[in-house]
Amino acid sequence: MRSGLVGRSYAMLFASAGYDVRVYDASKEQLQRAVADMEQQLSALAADGLQRGCLTVQQTMAHVTATDSLEDCVTGARYIQECVPEDKDLKRGVWQKIDDMMESSDVVMASSTSGIVPSLLSDHLRHRHRFLVAHPANPPMLNPMVELVPAPWTDPSAVAEARTLMEQVGQVPIVLKREIEGFVQARIQAAIFHVAWQLIAEDYVDPLDVETAMHEGVGAWYAFMGPFSAEHINANGWLDLCSKYAQVVHRVQQTFSPPQPMQGPAATRLARELERWTPRDRLAERCAWRDRCMAALLRLRQTLDREEQEAEQPVS
């Protein structure tokens, strides 16, 4: 564990399920801030009816210990979640230290990296067969998907244990069969950026109209369904969709420009538009708004799920 934003989220998730969690940071001040912030976040979640499990805030926090000793943090752990900043060498170094301290080969070793494939973080480790990526969506308490990504040498049992743990704490894990750049989520985002960037860099449309096309259009589907299921029901089943539209989709894909880096004058124009929407000095407020939206959507989905179950319509 580490006490940054992702580390705090994982600590809250695991502790909410009754697991004893040790949170490490080299800075005692940072640890104090982390503990105070977790208490505050858990209270806000409980007030919104979005707490995980059935423990109170106090009971949950009783499972959290903060330590500035990496050795104390690691010793006796069954699962280690590393959440240091997105820097390959930093992460490799931290894992080297942890690996040297580990006495057991039964520990699951998981990195929260959003974009570094696990083989590049673990090839040097004695226990690399226990290593994988467990990358959460953002914010993890409100957006439950976690990507589990094995390196070529990862033992399937380590992936299975991570999956079980994530399910126990109420996350929704997906499991990659082997590693690939960007995993699943960042590949989807990169694909959207690919076409969105072409549309604005070649001036087909104003940047904020791309935004609108998403949040007033298909984006509403994606809060409830993925790309395939949305079309499965739009058409008369997936094969019907394919027979009618696979060629159309492919024709559209043929018109994609090669991916361009998002930089230069178009990036500056886009930044100006986005800053009119939310100036940089108000990003914190906008993040809080985003989290209110995420929390409200989560509650809405829970309500809809409950209604479906009560109506005994097994289709959903």
Add this chain to the structure above:
Amino acid sequence: MRSGLVGRSYAMLFASAGYDVRVYDASKEQLQRAVADMEQQLSALAADGLQRGCLTVQQTMAHVTATDSLEDCVTGARYIQECVPEDKDLKRGVWQKIDDMMESSDVVMASSTSGIVPSLLSDHLRHRHRFLVAHPANPPMLNPMVELVPAPWTDPSAVAEARTLMEQVGQVPIVLKREIEGFVQARIQAAIFHVAWQLIAEDYVDPLDVETAMHEGVGAWYAFMGPFSAEHINANGWLDLCSKYAQVVHRVQQTFSPPQPMQGPAATRLARELERWTPRDRLAERCAWRDRCMAALLRLRQTLDREEQEAEQPVS
């Protein structure tokens, strides 16, 4: 107008704003079904608090006339929305007939096509300078985005008039500056299919895990924000995002396979998985579920917007 699903939606939208709407279909039976269905849909929307404008169902329907004469439908119209099936020759033929009947050059001529660029539908028309695409999201009453796409010869005033009309009836139009295959929404979808297909065809991940990555992950953002704004607030502004991650995104994009048509064994496997989720004989139920989700999300967003306004936080 035509009396299919999209035609009905446009008729309801325009009539709800107090416009007189003439709905054409060659089949009298189809027209009867359309009118009955519109009444039913408008009542359901009103019961959900999702009606547009301030007219009652009866008042709205009083603005709708059904006719099996294309000439009656077209004569005197200020705006014509064609919603015949997605077939280029069929649409060209219908527009040829309408064009021959039109006496004024002031009419806006709009096609609902989801995937045919406007130049291919209008090059043969006398009034082609008044022609554009007005493609709605699905379902149009609950998902308000409309793509307005001009042909190279479209008079900007026709686009401006269509935009004003869409805004008046409560839709959220986006305007393309020139035509491109797939417009905006289908390009975004095609981009997602591009990477999602690679992930399942090359067996990196089970198909339904791609779905989960969307609806339990980034999909929640896209119900409220587009791809750029989501990252503007995830990072410390867009330019910060670019400086830190533009290269990472580009590196991920370099690993995209060339787009493959969605067919063959992977399509069959995917269809099997999707049919386990929703069998083909229960697609109608699932569509109803999707529309309940869309309606609930729309109400949620209205509530969140109201709360933000009441809190006088101009940031949102």
